[in-house]
Amino acid sequence: MSATALWGWIVLIALGLSMVGTGWRLHGLLARPYRPDRAQPRGRGWRGVLYAFTWGMMPWAKESTRHHFLPYVRGVLFHIGIFATLATLAVSTWRSALPDWIAAAGLALTGIGAVGGLIGILMRIFDERLRALSYPDDYASVVLVTLWQAAGVAFWADPQWTATFYGLSALTLIAIPLTKIRHCIYFFFSRFFFGLFYGRRRVLG
Amino acid sequence: MSELVQQALTAFEKSLDRRLLAALEVCARCGICAESCHVFAAEPEARNAPAAKAEAVRRFYRRLHDPLGRLFPWWVGAKDLSEADLDELAEIAFGACTLCRRCTMNCPMGVDTALIMRAARAMLTAVGKAPEMLTQLADAAIAREENLEFFREFYIDQIRELERELQERLGDPSARIPIEKAGAEILYVALSGAHTILPAAILFHAVGADWTLSMFEAANYGYFLADLQRAKAIAKRIVDEARRLGVKEIVLAECGHAYTVLRWEAPNWFDDFPFRVRSIIEVAAEWIQQGRLPLDPSANPEPVTYHDSCNLGRNGGLLEEPRIILRAVVQDFREMMPNRAENFCCGGGAGLVAIPEWYEKRMRAGRRKVEQIRQTGAQIVAASCDNCRLQLGDLSDYYGLGIQVSGLMDLVVKAYLAARERVQAPTLSIQAAAQARV
Numbered sequence: 001m002s003a004t005a006l007w008g009w010i011v012l013i014a015l016g017l018s019m020v021g022t023g024w025r026l027h028g029l030l031a032r033p034y035r036p037d038r039a040q041p042r043g044r045g046w047r048g049v050l051y052a053f054t055w056g057m058m059p060w061a062k063e064s065t066r067h068h069f070l071p072y073v074r075g076v077l078f079h080i081g082i083f084a085t086l087a088t089l090a091v092s093t094w095r096s097a098l099p100d101w102i103a104a105a106g107l108a109l110t111g112i113g114a115v116g117g118l119i120g121i122l123m124r125i126f127d128e129r130l131r132a133l134s135y136p137d138d139y140a141s142v143v144l145v146t147l148w149q150a151a152g153v154a155f156w157a158d159p160q161w162t163a164t165f166y167g168l169s170a171l172t173l174i175a176i177p178l179t180k181i182r183h184c185i186y187f188f189f190s191r192f193f194f195g196l197f198y199g200r201r202r203v204l205g
Numbered sequence: 206m207s208e209l210v211q212q213a214l215t216a217f218e219k220s221l222d223r224r225l226l227a228a229l230e231v232c233a234r235c236g237i238c239a240e241s242c243h244v245f246a247a248e249p250e251a252r253n254a255p256a257a258k259a260e261a262v263r264r265f266y267r268r269l270h271d272p273l274g275r276l277f278p279w280w281v282g283a284k285d286l287s288e289a290d291l292d293e294l295a296e297i298a299f300g301a302c303t304l305c306r307r308c309t310m311n312c313p314m315g316v317d318t319a320l321i322m323r324a325a326r327a328m329l330t331a332v333g334k335a336p337e338m339l340t341q342l343a344d345a346a347i348a349r350e351e352n353l354e355f356f357r358e359f360y361i362d363q364i365r366e367l368e369r370e371l372q373e374r375l376g377d378p379s380a381r382i383p384i385e386k387a388g389a390e391i392l393y394v395a396l397s398g399a400h401t402i403l404p405a406a407i408l409f410h411a412v413g414a415d416w417t418l419s420m421f422e423a424a425n426y427g428y429f430l431a432d433l434q435r436a437k438a439i440a441k442r443i444v445d446e447a448r449r450l451g452v453k454e455i456v457l458a459e460c461g462h463a464y465t466v467l468r469w470e471a472p473n474w475f476d477d478f479p480f481r482v483r484s485i486i487e488v489a490a491e492w493i494q495q496g497r498l499p500l501d502p503s504a505n506p507e508p509v510t511y512h513d514s515c516n517l518g519r520n521g522g523l524l525e526e527p528r529i530i531l532r533a534v535v536q537d538f539r540e541m542m543p544n545r546a547e548n549f550c551c552g553g554g555a556g557l558v559a560i561p562e563w564y565e566k567r568m569r570a571g572r573r574k575v576e577q578i579r580q581t582g583a584q585i586v587a588a589s590c591d592n593c594r595l596q597l598g599d600l601s602d603y604y605g606l607g608i609q610v611s612g613l614m615d616l617v618v619k620a621y622l623a624a625r626e627r628v629q630a631p632t633l634s635i636q637a638a639a640q641a642r643v
Contacts (some may be wrong), residue, residue, distance in 0.1 A: 029230075030269070033222045039472040040481070042522045054313060063547055064237045064311035068341035072313070075235065120476035133234040135282035137273070164632070178273060180281075187314055193224045194315030201522035203471070203546050 007166035011089070014170035021177025025185050041200040048199015052191045056204065071123065074116050081113010082145060085152040089169050095159055103156050110152035117146030141180040148172045209332050210286050214269070217262075222323035226319040229266050232256055238318070241311035243549045244301050247572040255308035255318045260298050262321050263484070265290070295334045298325035300563050301434035303554035303570070305515035310546060320567035326431035335430050336560045343426035343435045350442045353420065360384075360420060367399050368442075371406050374622075382408045385450065392452040392487070394419040394443055395464070396591050401458035404486055404614035411621055412497045416456070419446055421465035424591075429556030440471045447480050454481045456488055458610050459534035461516030461554070463588030468521065484517065486589050489617055490526035504623030505535040505616050512541065512574070512597060513548035514590035527589055528611050534620035539581045549573045551588075553596025564599075571600045580608060585609045587616060591633045 065072040088106050091098060095150045120142050124130045148168040154161035175181050198204040206214075239245045239254035252258055260282065267274030267283035274283030284290075304319040304483070312318075329335050349356055361384060368382045382402065383389065393416050395401040402418065408417045421442045429433030447455055457463050468482045492498045511531055517523040524545045531538045541548065552570030557563060574597070578586055586601075586608050589596045597610045 029223055029226055030227050035222050035224070035473065037469070037473065038478075039469045048330060057313070062311045063543065064241050065238060065313065068237050071235075072237065075313070125379075127236075129236050129251050129254065130234075130241060133236050133254065133256055135280065137281045138234055140280075180233065181316065183231050183233045186227045189223065189227040189316045190231040190317075193317065194309065197317075198310075201520065203519060203522050203524065 004162050004166070007163050007170075008093070010170050011166050011173070014173040016122035018173040018176050021174075022185055025177050025182060029186070030188065037197075037200060040201075041202075043199055043202025043205065045199040047205030048197070048203075049192055049195035049205075051199065051205035052195030056191075056195070074119050077112050078116030078120055078145075079113075079155045081110055081116055081149045084109030084113060085149045085169075088152045088155060088165075091130065092155065092165070095155075095162075100108075107153060110149050110156065113155055114146055114149040117142060117149055121146060133192075137180050141175065144168070144172055144175055144179075145181065206285070207288055209288055209291070212449055213291060213328040213332045213334075214265075214286060216328040217266075217324060217444070220327050223579075224317065225320055225324055228320050229259075229263055231314045232259065232316050233314065238312050241291050241308045243303075243305070243307070243552055243573045244570050246549070247569050253301065254328070255302075255312075256316075258302055258320050259316070259321045260320040262292070262295050262325050275494065291329065291332065291334050294325050295329050298322045298329060299336055299339075299555075299560070300557065300566055303550045303552065303557055304516070305549075305550035305554055306520055307515070307550060310519065323431040326429075327433070330432045332415045335432075336556070336563075338560050339429050339556050340424050342424075342559060343430055343439065345433065346422070346424070346426060346439045346442075347435065349421070350389050350438075357420070360378075364402075364418065365479060367402060367406075370399075371410070374403075375407065375410060379405070379411070381490040382406050383417045385420065387450050388452075389417035389450060390453050391416040391456050392419055392443075392447045392454070392480075393417070393452060393456045393458070394421065394423040394467070395458045396424055396460055396463075397422045399610070401449070401460075401591070401614075404618045405458065407455075407618050408485075408489060408492070408498070408614065408621065410582075411490050411625075417450060417452070419443060421446065423457050423460050423467070425463060425466045425637060426556065426559070428462055428466045429559075433474075436466065436470070437474050440466055440474065443467065444475055444478065444480075448477070452480065454483065457482065457484050459485060459589040459591065459614060461514035461521075461592060464521050464523070465516045484521075484523060484526075484589070485614060486517070486523055486526045486530065489614065490529040493529060493617075498617070498621055499624035499628060500533050500617070500620040501624035501627055502534055502620055504619045505585075506537070507535075507584040508537040508539055508582060509535040509585040509587055509611075510539045510541050510581040510618070511544070512551060512578075512580065512586055512588040512593055513545055514588060514593050515548075515554055517589055518548060519546045523589075527587070527613055529624050530617060531587060534616045535585075535587075539583050541577045549577060550592045551596040551600070553592055553599070556592075558592045558595050558599075567596060568600065568603045571596060572604075575600050575604045575606060578608060583608065583609050585616075587611050587613050589613045 059072050124134055151165040151168045155165040242255050264284040265286035267281055273281045302322045306319045308318050364382050372378050373381045425437040425439045429437045464484050472478045474504055551574050552567050557567045586597050594610050601608045
């Protein structure tokens, strides 16, 4: 078995562990009671939910993101980079068969994400307010994901970096349910509840 | 772990539903919420950021529910809850957060910090760490129901007195303030004092509404305590009365939290809730749109601005109705910036205004609101919540704003009485001329 194939298996095991962990997190959430709002709605809940996941995520939709336009856009790019790195992992086995434009897009998107992550690390270190809110887990999580994206960049640039990319992918996958990265699991629920609440009350949507 | 802490944690676990758990888990500690909070805007210290306030709950939540929080608490900022933490949490949950949800609107994750603070309030109330004044006010409301016979006669006497005032103001001896009228369409639930009864009575009379006044007041201090039992007991008095009288609709006085309680929460508390619940603001806006109220905006010539109550506006959806009213009853309406769902809390919400020892705290918290008002150049600030009105009046005195604070219905009544006088004046002069001819 080649080293790359071995790393491939490690990633698959990490993916399995990540899914088990995520499943455990989801079970913990869904085992809790859901208290539906029985009051007569003023508006439509689904419109609020739609808003919460679309227009409501735009940088101009909220006062906070209008004020912090660049940091918010940085965050968006960082997260786009994460999705691109995940996609990179998914197609990595077929790297040599992929057209050049996909490799170029992968390189650009993971690169943008890594830069976004690096700025995020610096912000967390140097911004007094962010520092006051941060724990070691916050720094470690953003460092890990940034390194993973950087490994994605390296992977697209030179397949020699495949083992490094796989190693960091395995670490990131395992970290998802355990560390602060798990907010990605709860994000969908939180935005759903947010949209439903304000949609039913005809405040948003 | 002390018994008190154990008791607090048991209460917390009861609150821990899916919404709360998602709100506790999802925060990425990006800090983008900070400026959206009026407390932070007034005192920009890291501890005043909503995310930092919620950490007071998240710390012990992670210690209990997160694997890394159990194994390596220092790594994820987890901490055992102590009795000293409970005191600190009381300062935060009751004194530094008005549950306005402005941070929720501004959070990219939609973290419901108000929900987290309500869970904190519930556990603090359960262990007797809630502000005493709020507990006393809630218990007094419950006691009133238990001793209703004792209060009834006194209350009815007061209302009859008020009825005479109503008749005098309208010049109409047939004007009534009905109480306990079975089969009435509307049960109007006022606040303590005449200020929310008389304007509503004038307007109900003007449109010929079939209404009756509730024996109870709309305020619900149990809700501020996040004490479901107390809140339910206080709301139940009104729900039972509405059932007993067979009304179709409960109409609430201008009160923010009463609207949240009876419009949005109470239907979840009672299996049988066959009434429509509206604020008098919605009702008055409807009458205005239907042309049922003659109005003369020249009765309110001063520049007027509107303060959106968090409970009615951002959290209740009553964003346009107050504006429909104001455009019809005042001559110079000026919007505060920002407004509607983005409006800032006055700083006195969620019971803070009732806690005398936190006066300075709420004056500081209202600083952003003062700036907003100043920018409008308005002489009158209309607010449709009694707590907001109290706070705005105090802010005006404290910061020398020199504004007058008014309820929406007071402005409607002024415009209505002026229009009524204008219509009656020619009629009266024709009658006088006819009498002179005779």
